[in-house]
Amino acid sequence: MPVIQKEPSGCGIAACAALAGLTYDTARSHAAELGIHAGDRTLWSNTAHVRRLLRALDIDTDPNERPFTGWEDLPDRALLAIKWRLINGVPFWHWVVFVREAGESVVLDSKAALKNNVRRDFARMKPKWWIEIGPA
Structure with missing residues (x-):
């Protein structure tokens, strides 16, 4: 299930929540305990915060x-x-979750403004890179 982000830069927290089967608020609380906050722009210009939160949620x-x-x-x-770009020489992107289950592939996108957060419009998304998530 997709989890909708509640802050403009909360896509990393929302992606972690979706992978862990948690609500956004619960994942945000776990993140805060680790010193990770959606207001920190490095949450979407560095992988360390998301990796640390996933590790704390027992996700490899x-x-x-x-x-x-x-x-x-x-x-x-x-x-x-996705939405990878450079701003003053610093890379930024939007985190989404790719899931393939029973032969069907979807992208769980936390962006609140979307009509449907379970995306199948693969041609519109332009991923730059990806990180494999361990087994559920």
Whole structure:
């Protein structure tokens, strides 16, 4: 299930919540205990915070970011960096969750303004890279 972010830069927390099966508020509380806050812009310009939160939620991640080469090349669960851009030389992106289950692939997007947060419009999304998520 997708989790909707409650702050403009809360996509990393929402992605962690979706992967852990938690509400946004619960994941935000876990993040705060680790000193991670949605207002920190490095939450979407660095992977360390999201990796630390996932580790605290007992979710394993591959230690490497892998370049996106195609939807069929993704594992069954992955964090994707979409809307990747440079601002004053610093990379920023929007976190989303890719899930493949029973042969169906979807992207769980936390952006509140979307009509449907379970996305299948793969041609519109332009992932830059991804992180494999360990088994559920």
